Amino acid sequence: MLFRSILAYIGVSFAAAAIELPDLPYSYDALAPSISEKTLRTHHSKHHAKYVNTANEMLKSDPSHAKLSAEKIIQDRKVRANNPSLFNNVAQAWNHAFYWKCLKPNGGGQPTGKLMGMIERDFGSFDALRTKMENEALTCFGSGWAWLGYDGKNRGHEKLVVIKTSGAENPMAFGITPLLTIDVWEHAYYLDFQEKRGDYVKAYFDTLVNWSFAEENLKSILPGHEEL
């Protein structure tokens, strides 16, 4: 007991770094009627929790990956190729933690500041951006996600992009920084909307989307930017 305390004091970690299940930023009934309490509870305490638990189980006996951050694991091509199960669970844990913050009670509306400026520059208008994201969400065949992301790969030609991914895939793997996401796996909307994914996507933009979170995400990539 004393020995372990000493080790902990000098910063030696003798347990694998664990992926956490974050609490929702709001109560389970806070997003109703757009997303019901039943859905949020199942989505968070069953689906998301399972990804977290499964990822941690795998990492317990995988010291080389256990010391990496979730982001590093997701961007590791070798993991995706050789250990798809680990990739799926770690990526899905990350994706869901990010998704919860993209929603808020009484959400909707439009972004402001730098993000709005970039949207108008890269898509022409907010409406055009919304239409593009809705379209990607609706044409995602099977399970997946639709993202608003920041592509900074070309110095001097940085831009916003809308991209859909399949399954657990995350655009970080392609050098795109996620700003916002919508989960279009059927479990995200089936109890409330059944097959009507379009109605769920509309409700997301009309009543749920948390643009402040997207603005914060952009700010953290562009330190020292000027407000428009």
Add this chain to the structure above:
Amino acid sequence: MSSKLISPALRAALNVNSSKLNAETTKLAAAYLSSAPAGGKHELPGLKYDYGALEPVISAETMTIHHTKHHQTYVTNLNASLEKLDAAVSSGDVSSILSLSGALKFNGGGHINHTLFWENLTSKGSSEFPSSGALKEAVEARFGSVDEMKKDLGAKSIGVQGSGWGWLGYNAASGLIETATCPNQDPLQPTTGLIPLLGIDVWEHAYYVDYRNVRPSYVNAIWDVIDWKVVEERLVKAKSG
């Protein structure tokens, strides 16, 4: 247009392998039909049971949405994609033809898969694994026992990441049956060469209303509503080539 009269007649004749058509005419007819419009022809098949027939394993609510919404959408979008294909083929635009491949595979696969699925389901009372015959022999030859086959197919179906299907299929090359999975709506035969005998839909829409996130409960329960007669018929047909 005369093709509106000729095409259906030719299709009917070819479909019943009419002896009135000799080989040469059959070849000409097929060539003619292949340039005739393919679009707009597919329909949602009816079910051989009521929507509530598979309860308590699969609820009437699930069956209704699954059949009248999901499967219908695949049929509608398949027809639309085929009409676009007609236009692309007529104009000889290879790029356009190829750009439709995703939509064709998704919607065509969805139509094929769901048609097979409805047919291999039946009410609890009518689901009985045959005590003798080709299916029992094939299962025992490949898996040792029916329970082992269910364990194998069950585990594979449960393990599909995201959307997809679990399949029992016939491998014409080996003469054995085997299990497989396909992602999304990728159809078994075009994707793997296996002839489909039994399909289990593990898209979340197949079980979410009844089982929510607990896919294993759905897969474990579905054995009670499998129409093994149909599975055996498919096997016998596959073996006869």
